[in-house]
Amino acid sequence: MELYRTVSFWSFTLCSAFVLSTPTDGQRQVVGPAQPIIAALGDDVILPCHLEPMADVQGKTVVWSKPDLKPDPLNPQRGVDYVHLYRNRKELPDRQIPLYSGRTSLFKDELKNGNISLKITNVTLEDHGRYKCFISRLNSKVNEAILQLIVVPSTVETSTTELPLNPGNLQTPDPLDKNLPKADDYSTLCVVIPLVVLLVFTLVAVCAYFLVRRSQQNNLPDKDAPQKKPLTV
Incomplete structure (x- = not known):
């Protein structure tokens, strides 16, 4: 009789735990x-x-x-x-x-x-x-x-x-993943590339200006050079 009560008690306990752990609608x-x-x-x-x-x-x-x-x-x-x-x-x-x-x-x-x-x-x-x-x-x-x-x-x-x-x-991309493209990177490139092109163009224009001025100066007559006098007969 005691064994029957023990088995019944544990059976009731297990069933109750199962019902409580099972989600209802x-x-x-x-x-x-x-x-x-x-x-x-x-x-x-x-x-x-x-x-x-x-x-x-x-x-x-x-x-x-x-x-x-x-x-x-x-x-x-x-x-x-x-x-x-x-x-x-x-x-x-x-x-x-x-x-x-x-x-x-x-x-x-x-x-x-x-x-x-x-x-x-x-x-x-x-x-x-x-x-x-x-x-x-x-x-x-x-x-x-x-x-x-x-x-x-x-x-x-x-x-x-x-x-x-x-x-x-469903997985959310890791924001720390360096392999993922970032919007800030594209914005930076859009600003840096035009500035680099403008800088190169400016340097080329300045160099060309100085080369032209130097060429013009070389073609001018030298004022300090002795002037040749005409021969007298």
Whole structure:
């Protein structure tokens, strides 16, 4: 009997510790990037969004939408269509905005890790704006995140069009890394190079001036030299 009570006590203690250490839906939250995502016209872009702490969302409903988009005035009962809709473990294109038809996708293999990032291919100017990623039935106070997508001409260099799937792999460059180019270096070169060119040009002009003056002085008659008198007969 004593052994039974001991085993029951420790079993209850271990189960309680496990339950307390396991995050509930109320402790989880949807997290998006703090900085705007920049994409070049015609490129592919990933809008990062994930659940933190990590949890399997394969059985959840994942919705990507544009919060600033208004309902169709010709069909107000339909409501607002979605950028991308995932429900019942499959993607549903029937309520998708026509602009995004065939251009959006989730990373289904990453849903088990709480990754609900959205990929948009062949970015257009109409894709510019705010996006909302949302997980329904999460029982959390933070079940959505808002992020900004900025579309720029293809001539502008961008470095944020492709982001790692795993948010934990995001790394910030070390500001002390000497191999990274600095903006101050380019500013210094822009000032130093014209000054060097101006200095060289000035030196060349001064040298040429003195050479010309010296040549002119050599060609002048010598006033101190004795003058030759004409011969008398």
